[in-house]
Amino acid sequence: MDLIYLDHNATTPLDPEAFEAMRPWFTERFGNASSAYALGHLSDGAVVAAREQVAALVGCTPAEIVFTSGGTESLNHAVKGVWEAFPTKRHLVTTTVEHPALRALVAWWKGQGGTVTEVGVDAEGQLDLAALEAAMRPDTALVAVMAANNESGVLFPVAEAARLAKARGALFLVDATQAAGKVPVDAAAWGADLLCLSGHKLHGPKGTGLLMIRRGVRLKPLMLGGSQERGRRGGTENVPGIVGLGKAAELAVLRLPAMEGVRRLRDDLELRLLSEIPETRIHGHAAPRLPNTALVGFAGLEGEALQLRLGEHGICVSTGSACSTGMREPSHVLRAMQVPETYATGTVRFSLGRATTPAELGRVMDLLPGLVAGLRENPTFKRQAR
Numbered sequence: 425m426d427l428i429y430l431d432h433n434a435t436t437p438l439d440p441e442a443f444e445a446m447r448p449w450f451t452e453r454f455g456n457a458s459s460a461y462a463l464g465h466l467s468d469g470a471v472v473a474a475r476e477q478v479a480a481l482v483g484c485t486p487a488e489i490v491f492t493s494g495g496t497e498s499l500n501h502a503v504k505g506v507w508e509a510f511p512t513k514r515h516l517v518t519t520t521v522e523h524p525a526l527r528a529l530v531a532w533w534k535g536q537g538g539t540v541t542e543v544g545v546d547a548e549g550q551l552d553l554a555a556l557e558a559a560m561r562p563d564t565a566l567v568a569v570m571a572a573n574n575e576s577g578v579l580f581p582v583a584e585a586a587r588l589a590k591a592r593g594a595l596f597l598v599d600a601t602q603a604a605g606k607v608p609v610d611a612a613a614w615g616a617d618l619l620c621l622s623g624h625k626l627h628g629p630k631g632t633g634l635l636m637i638r639r640g641v642r643l644k645p646l647m648l649g650g651s652q653e654r655g656r657r658g659g660t661e662n663v664p665g666i667v668g669l670g671k672a673a674e675l676a677v678l679r680l681p682a683m684e685g686v687r688r689l690r691d692d693l694e695l696r697l698l699s700e701i702p703e704t705r706i707h708g709h710a711a712p713r714l715p716n717t718a719l720v721g722f723a724g725l726e727g728e729a730l731q732l733r734l735g736e737h738g739i740c741v742s743t744g745s746a747c748s749t750g751m752r753e754p755s756h757v758l759r760a761m762q763v764p765e766t767y768a769t770g771t772v773r774f775s776l777g778r779a780t781t782p783a784e785l786g787r788v789m790d791l792l793p794g795l796v797a798g799l800r801e802n803p804t805f806k807r808q809a810r
Contacts, residue, residue, distance in 0.1 A: 426738060428740065429780075439671070441671060445668060445670075449663045453467065457660075458660070470667050472486075474666045481609060481674075482600070482611050483613060488639055491633075491634055491669070492620075494624070495621060495625075497635075499597075502618040503529040505644055506643065510565040513563045516533050517560055519551060519556075519570070523574055523599060548761070549573060549578035556585055561592075567594050570598070571602070579607065579713060582614045583614045590615060596617050597616070597619070604625065617637075617638045618638070619636040623669040631662070632668065683715045686778060692782075693718060694709070701793050703722065705723075707763060716775050719773050721763060721771045722767070724766060729799050741773060
C-alpha cells in the first residue's frame, strides 16, 4: 500500500538535502562547538552559518537568534522570560485559538497570579483587531498571537496586531511555527519582539527550533548552565540538528514559490469535496489561509472514524477534534469559530506538502465520497441533530 501523507501541519519529512548536510556532524565532525581547537572550531563555524541561514528565513539579524529544541521550548522561554522581566506588568493578551503549547503557558501565567485576556475570532477564524486593542491595559506585558492557525490555516494580521501592542507599551510575540516555509515570514516587518518556530514543520529535523529575541529586549535565560547562545541557553549545542535546521531554512526560502502550486492543488481538492460530497463545509474558507491547509467538516459523522477509515487505505490526515476525558469534543479552535456541532465533530484536516501530487489527491477523492457515505449510514457513527 502506497502512503499518501496529508498531515504536513503535524510534521514534515526531513528534506534529503538537510539530512545530508547533517550527516558529517554525527561522525567525523563531532567536535564540541565550545572547544578551543580545530575540531571545535569547525562545529562553531557550522553553528554560525546555520544562524545566518535561519535569520534569512525569519527576517532578523543572526545575533537575534537563539537555537532551541523547538516551538514549545521557545514559547516557554518567551512567556516566562517576559514574566520575570516585567514584575510590575502582570497582564497577558492572547487569542482563543492559540496552539496548546501557548494555552498551557496561559494557565501557567494565571497560576503565577497574572491575568489573561483571550481575544476571540469570527466564524471564519479571523482575529478581531478591535477586540485585541480593547483588551490591552497599562499593565499588559505581552501580546502573544500566532501567525497562522495550525488547524484552520487562517492567517492573522500580525503586523497590525504588533502596532497595537507597541502603542500600549507591550512586547509582541509571534508564533510562526505553522507559517514558516509556507508563507513569507519577516520578524522586522511584522514588528515582532519575539518569534518562534520549529524545524520539523519545515522539513528540518525534530528537536530543533529557534526563538528570535529582538535586539534590545532583555529576557532571562530559560536554561542555565553555560555561555552557549550568548548565555541565553546553556548546554552543549546540538550541532547536527542546528545544521539541519539551517539547511531546511535555506531550502524553505528557495522553495517558497512552489507553495503556489500547493495552493492550486488544495483549491482543486476543496472544489471536489464541496461538489462531490453533500453537507460539507470548509472552515475558514473566506479568510486568508495557508496555501496547504483544508479544514473540512462533514456533517453527520465522527471525524475520528473517517480518519481511521482513511488510514486503512494509507491516507494520513488528522482530525479537528481533541480528546477530553475520554469523549470526542470539538477542538477549542472550532468552538471559537462557533462551528455547528454536526460539522465540528465531523472535521478532518488535510494539510498538503510540496511533494503532494494530483494523483494522490485523485486517489483520495476516489475513496472519500464512499467512505463518508458509509459512515453516515452506519448508526454507530451517525450524529443526531441537537
